[in-house]
Amino acid sequence: MSPVAALRLPIQTDLTGFIVLLRRLQVPHRVSEEAGEQVLWVPNEVAEQVRDLYLRFPQGDAALQVPASPQAAAGFVQQFRDSPLTAGMLGLTLLVAALTALGDNFAAIRWLSFVDFRIQGDYIYFSYLSEMLETRQWWRLITPMLIHFGLLHLTMNALWFWILGRRIEARQGSWMLLGLTLLFSLASNLAQYSFSGPALFGGLSGVLYGMLGHCWLFQLLAPNAEYRLPRGVLVMMLAWLLICMTGIFELLQFGAIANAAHVGGLLAGCLTGLLGGALARRRAGR
Structure with a gap:
């Protein structure tokens, strides 16, 4: 190294x-x-x-620090109780991270990847979406969001899901958070596959950009405390998306980034934010 x-x-x-x-x-x-x-x-x-x-x-x-007192620990436990779906999703993500050895256990990853694959020597051979649909492996449309490659990849995505997921769960409930998570995962995975074809990709990033777009536009139409994000956070994440889309990291051989998944998730989130915000605004006006 x-x-x-x-x-x-x-x-x-x-x-x-x-x-x-x-x-x-x-x-x-x-x-x-x-x-x-x-x-x-x-x-x-x-x-x-x-x-x-x-x-x-x-x-x-x-958020990464160990609580320094019993009161702080109790507060952290209460946050989990108040956000059961957010906590449950993170627990499932951590379990998958352990089972897949953070991207090193390909035998486990192949059951969760968007399309199946096999490794033969130095080459990897992917199946196609049509084959997956014919064999009714529907779970693959969603499960790539649970795959993470490395501790930093997992930690950053988990932190942002904890931050954004709790906001949505507090404002619109656990079932809405579950539905949005599945929708954003589906949209981001389909976008990435459409752009790159059969490939190995994963992570919660597409879902997170969906959550960002949802909170952003919902807040514009129906202002509320839960979805009020610091302007710097919004600018930073959108700027980071644009920087990644330039291809600079691939050019510098730092690894490929699933830009299409990020864009697909963001667009899906903007759509749900518009619809949800418009409905909330209409109800408030009655």
């Missing part, structure tokens, strides 16, 4: 919280000072994910 410079930041930038987060995630790293900048070095294999993590959580994230 050769180290690369994942971040170059002004010397006055406080990296303390982010370094604590990297340690908690057990990401090898070191910080050096070069030409008036501080440089964060990480293994090349995780450099892209570390950059993404910093864009989203530059100060670290309190």
Whole structure:
């Protein structure tokens, strides 16, 4: 694992919280000072994910910390009780992450991937969507959202699902969150397959962009406290989507990103946000 410079930041930038987060995630790293900048070095294999993590959580994230008191622990348990579907989805995601060894157990992954595949020597051979539909393997339309490749991939998606999922569950209920999650997964998976053809992809990112679009447009039409997101969060996630769509990370050989899944989820979320917000506004006007 050769180290690369994942971040170059002004010397006055406080990296303390982010370094604590990297340690908690057990990401090898070191910080050096070069030409008036501080440089964060990480293994090349995780450099892209570390950059993404910093864009989203530059100060670290309190959600990853162990509660410091019985009162804090009780509050955390209460959050799970108040958001049973969100907690259940995260529990299922963590279970699948363990069964698939975070993307290393291909024997388990092939049962959850959008289309089946087999590995022969150095090559991977995929089936097609038509074959999957003919054999009634309907679960594959949804289950790729449970597959994650690496601890950083899992952690970032889990954190955002916890943040956005609880908002939707509090505002529209557990059944609505379940329906939206399945819909956004279906839309993002179909979009990615339509764009890239048979391939191995996965993660909650498409669902998360769907949730973002849903909360965003719902809030515009029917303002409410649950869906009021900080403007910086919305701008950051949309900017990150546009940056990824430029293909810069593939060009730099940092790995492929399922951009079509993100766009498909976002469009589906904007549609549900428009419909839901319009209905909520109409009810409020009666």
